[in-house]
Amino acid sequence: LGTDITSESDSLVTTGINQTRLHGEVLVDGKVFQNGETQIQTPSWIWHDSVAYVFPGSPKELKLEAVEKSGRLNRIFGLGPDSLYRQEVFSVWYEHGIKPMNESYAYAVLPGVSPETAKTYSQNPLVNIMSNTSKVQAVDHKNLKITGIVFYEAGGFQAHDNLWLEVN
Numbered sequence: 001l002g003t004d005i006t007s008e009s010d011s012l013v014t015t016g017i018n019q020t021r022l023h024g025e026v027l028v029d030g031k032v033f034q035n036g037e038t039q040i041q042t043p044s045w046i047w048h049d050s051v052a053y054v055f056p057g058s059p060k061e062l063k064l065e066a067v068e069k070s071g072r073l074n075r076i077f078g079l080g081p082d083s084l085y086r087q088e089v090f091s092v093w094y095e096h097g098i099k100p101m102n103e104s105y106a107y108a109v110l111p112g113v114s115p116e117t118a119k120t121y122s123q124n125p126l127v128n129i130m131s132n133t134s135k136v137q138a139v140d141h142k143n144l145k146i147t148g149i150v151f152y153e154a155g156g157f158q159a160h161d162n163l164w165l166e167v168n
Contacts, residue, residue: 004134005096005103014063015094015105022066022088023049027115035066035088039095044122048090052110052118056125061095104132131157 007013026033027047028040040046040062046053055062069089074082096103106129110121130138130147136157138149147159156166 001104001106001129001132001137001139002094003102003104003132003137005105006101007096007099010098012098013096013100013103015096017053017092017094017107018051018109019089019091019093020049022090026064026066026090027118028064030115030119033064033066037063037065037067040064045118046092047113047115047118050112050114052113052115052121053092054108054110054118054122054125056106056108056129061097063091063093063095065089065091106132130159 002015005013005015022035025048026035028043029045033046043055043062045055046064067089068086070084070086072082072084094105108121108125108127110118113121126142126144128140128142130140130149135153135155136149136151138147138157138159140147140159149157149159149165151157151167154168156164158164
């Protein structure tokens, strides 16, 4: 979860979800993504290399890329020869824009799953987002009956019908 993303900068503000070596195909809602870069409108799920990324709600700007990248590790780390390295890279991120005001996001990562599991989970997520505000972020796992809550200021939160939590 992320919330209250605000900036006065003239630079683009993004939230990286993952960037890794491209290994096999990329699926977006079950359809094979042709390598390149694209803006995806409201995907339910993305799958790559046995990892699913599930997006509850509607992401405002979600970018997906599967392209060759190149760079010199010497320039980055200051070590080793000044060789140019090339790799196919998978990247997915939220783009909040320039000077975003009170933007938010939510996603779940499911490692070690099949595309079928990703689809099933996206249709019936086990994690329920209870709150994603600048005061409280909370999620609840239906099967495990575990609730996670983060308070950013003093206050209370109705976690369940019979559970009110308050922090000072």
